[in-house]
Amino acid sequence: MKGTVLHGAHDVRFEDREDPRIEKPTDAILRIAAACVCGSDLWPYRGIQKIDQPVPMGHEYCGVVEEVGRDVKNVKPGQFVIGSFFASDNTCPHCRLGYQSSCQHREFFGSAQAPFLRVPLADGTLVSTPGMPAENTVPSLLATSDVLGTGWFAADAAEVKPGKTVVVVGDGAVGLLAILAARQMGAERIIAMSRHETRQKLALGFGATEIVAERGDDGVARIRELTKGVGADSVLECVGTQESMMQAIQSTRPGGHVSYVGVPHGMSLNGEQLFFSHVHLHGGPAPVRRYLPNLIELVWTEQINPGKVFDLVLPLDRVAEGYRAMDERTAIKALLRP
Amino acid sequence: MKGTVLHGAHDVRFEDREDPRIEKPTDAILRIAAACVCGSDLWPYRGIQKIDQPVPMGHEYCGVVEEVGRDVKNVKPGQFVIGSFFASDNTCPHCRLGYQSSCQHREFFGSAQAPFLRVPLADGTLVSTPGMPAENTVPSLLATSDVLGTGWFAADAAEVKPGKTVVVVGDGAVGLLAILAARQMGAERIIAMSRHETRQKLALGFGATEIVAERGDDGVARIRELTKGVGADSVLECVGTQESMMQAIQSTRPGGHVSYVGVPHGMSLNGEQLFFSHVHLHGGPAPVRRYLPNLIELVWTEQINPGKVFDLVLPLDRVAEGYRAMDERTAIKALLRP
Numbered sequence: 001m002k003g004t005v006l007h008g009a010h011d012v013r014f015e016d017r018e019d020p021r022i023e024k025p026t027d028a029i030l031r032i033a034a035a036c037v038c039g040s041d042l043w044p045y046r047g048i049q050k051i052d053q054p055v056p057m058g059h060e061y062c063g064v065v066e067e068v069g070r071d072v073k074n075v076k077p078g079q080f081v082i083g084s085f086f087a088s089d090n091t092c093p094h095c096r097l098g099y100q101s102s103c104q105h106r107e108f109f110g111s112a113q114a115p116f117l118r119v120p121l122a123d124g125t126l127v128s129t130p131g132m133p134a135e136n137t138v139p140s141l142l143a144t145s146d147v148l149g150t151g152w153f154a155a156d157a158a159e160v161k162p163g164k165t166v167v168v169v170g171d172g173a174v175g176l177l178a179i180l181a182a183r184q185m186g187a188e189r190i191i192a193m194s195r196h197e198t199r200q201k202l203a204l205g206f207g208a209t210e211i212v213a214e215r216g217d218d219g220v221a222r223i224r225e226l227t228k229g230v231g232a233d234s235v236l237e238c239v240g241t242q243e244s245m246m247q248a249i250q251s252t253r254p255g256g257h258v259s260y261v262g263v264p265h266g267m268s269l270n271g272e273q274l275f276f277s278h279v280h281l282h283g284g285p286a287p288v289r290r291y292l293p294n295l296i297e298l299v300w301t302e303q304i305n306p307g308k309v310f311d312l313v314l315p316l317d318r319v320a321e322g323y324r325a326m327d328e329r330t331a332i333k334a335l336l337r338p
Numbered sequence: 339m340k341g342t343v344l345h346g347a348h349d350v351r352f353e354d355r356e357d358p359r360i361e362k363p364t365d366a367i368l369r370i371a372a373a374c375v376c377g378s379d380l381w382p383y384r385g386i387q388k389i390d391q392p393v394p395m396g397h398e399y400c401g402v403v404e405e406v407g408r409d410v411k412n413v414k415p416g417q418f419v420i421g422s423f424f425a426s427d428n429t430c431p432h433c434r435l436g437y438q439s440s441c442q443h444r445e446f447f448g449s450a451q452a453p454f455l456r457v458p459l460a461d462g463t464l465v466s467t468p469g470m471p472a473e474n475t476v477p478s479l480l481a482t483s484d485v486l487g488t489g490w491f492a493a494d495a496a497e498v499k500p501g502k503t504v505v506v507v508g509d510g511a512v513g514l515l516a517i518l519a520a521r522q523m524g525a526e527r528i529i530a531m532s533r534h535e536t537r538q539k540l541a542l543g544f545g546a547t548e549i550v551a552e553r554g555d556d557g558v559a560r561i562r563e564l565t566k567g568v569g570a571d572s573v574l575e576c577v578g579t580q581e582s583m584m585q586a587i588q589s590t591r592p593g594g595h596v597s598y599v600g601v602p603h604g605m606s607l608n609g610e611q612l613f614f615s616h617v618h619l620h621g622g623p624a625p626v627r628r629y630l631p632n633l634i635e636l637v638w639t640e641q642i643n644p645g646k647v648f649d650l651v652l653p654l655d656r657v658a659e660g661y662r663a664m665d666e667r668t669a670i671k672a673l674l675r676p
Contacts, residue, residue: 070657091551098593099616102616120404139462230431242609253437254437255436255437262613271602272601272605274619275623278623279620280618282622284615284616285613285614285616
């Protein structure tokens with residue numbers, strides 16, 4: 001088969017790769033229905049995160065089970081399934097407490113921008129849908145695999161609850177879906193920090209109640225103003241830079257909650273500053289598996305439509321265009337169809 | 339009157355100072371029944387935290403109200419009262435949410451190692467006891483003013499609950515009373531990290547179930563071993579150094595809680611490391627005022643005896659010996675009697 005391989009900065013190729021096959025009895029092979037390009041794929045694409053050798057790409061996926069190893073019991077060929085970027089056994093102590101992305105046997109696997117995919121620990125990792133989805137439901141199901149699950153974790157980790165004032169820092173796909181999550185969790189005010197008109201519109205569509213275009217210190221000042229000098233209850237940091245993290249912490253009231261869900265690149269926190277900010281801090285790789293059954297249910301019953309974040313759809317062999325569009329921010333998120 | 343003044347590193351003097359007087363209508367003047375030396379007083383005493391000029395010292399106190407300003411309504415002359423190191427109005431949005439140490443009108447005041455003390459915002463800051471305490475109850479009441487309240491916040495901020503496995507990093511007075519707090523909150527296992535025999539004994543007396551003498555990486559390895567490779571649910575960091583903080587984070591299970599209650603000195607957190615640790619982090623200046631009514635009740639009804647941390651009692655004019663003993667770790671905590 002052909003699949004997506006990153007060779008270096010700005011060099012994405014769709015080229016021959018070996019067909020995936022069952023390697024362990026706990027594996028499954030999927031025929032991909034849809035995959036996509038992740039904001040985190042842009043770190044190596046931009047050369048900020050170095051790679052030593054050509055790397056297969058893609059960690060968001062949904063599709064039909066083609067084949068399973070002899071130990072797989074929970075999914076079977078023909079089922080439509082969704083999984084997360086970390087394979088997890090879903091039985092270890094960390095999984096049982098809802099932190100499947102820190103599973104004691106976790107495996108990161110990233111070669112989903114291809115027609116077929118090997119999924120390790122299939123029983124723990126994959127969740128099946130109630131049936132074969134309609135074509136127009138596939139984008140929303142794909143979104144649950146990472147970008148919605150990550151936004152959902154951002155809202156959950158920042159303890160968004162009914163009546164709360166929430167700020168979302170970052171208007172990428174994760175930030176936009178964190179707004180959707182905060183709306184579902186009953187937040188009273190959801191302030192989206194965004195300076196791009198198309199993203200502002202999507203933010204309002206997902207449930208934002210206010211838009212703040214300012215950034216950095218100006219952004220903090222605006223949040224203070226909007227909250228009568230108190231600060232927000234929950235601030236969801238969906239970028240992963242030093243500036244966005246400091247903006248998030250400084251926008252939060254003492255005793256409030258800051259979540260962060262993007263891998264921080266070169267970020268460091270001053271202990272004394274954090275101490276006197278008095279905030280709660282929680283984040284890390286989103287344990288998407290914890291949320292998948294609920295998110296699939298919400299999509300299946302048409303209560304949410306997270307697939308709206310895909311504003312570019314490409315055939316898989318034009319994957320390089322998807323990277324370019326997201327890098328240049330002409331697209332929010334690119335969906336790939338094999 | 340005479341009071342305690344720090345003139346420079348290792349130079350504590352008990353010398354003439356102006357008598358405190360009502361400066362604002364919201365002030366109260368206390369006749370101090372007991373004060374003490376805090377672990378945090380040792381930072382400037384050791385010269386690590388620089389001072390520009392002679393500084394009056396002491397921020398833990400209890401005593402009898404001598405005089406109140408004309409706006410004070412909640413306490414009156416003759417009452418025995420306890421307050422915290424941050425004066426707070428107890429009515430602003432931060433106070434109402436339990437973060438009185440981030441009160442919008444907070445004032446830090448530190449001149450309690452003296453016979454008399456001016457307390458700002460007396461109505462919000464001071465809590466009275468049900469009556470005049472017996473002499474032998476005074477040390478425990480004094481402990482509620484900071485060291486117990488801070489240990490209590492450490493346990494609360496790390497979400498100690500029945501059935502949990504708790505680690506306490508630091509065997510100073512705050513760490514020891516954090517053990518007492520964790521015991522009161524129903525923790526199943528309380529692992530005290532201590533290498534000093536007298537402190538280990540006190541730790542066990544306050545409710546620790548296990549002692550770990552190793553530090554740093556060895557300490558982390560021992561906690562991993564004791565928790566079957568999982569890590570602790572709640573780790574209470576009661577030191578404030580880089581090493582103790584990293585030890586705390588690395589001893590915690592993914593999804594577990596780390597609290598930190600000592601002002602961090604030169605500590606910084608690597609964003610990526612924190613991200614993948616998957617812990618919750620919360621701390622800051624302890625909002626002791628939130629806990630005071632409950633802690634006073636527990637002391638008054640003899641359910642707890644936190645006063646045991648005072649292993650040295652000195653008349654106020656020998657305050658310098660108290661600093662020396664704590665600096666040299668020959669005493670855990672020095673109580674001062676005017």
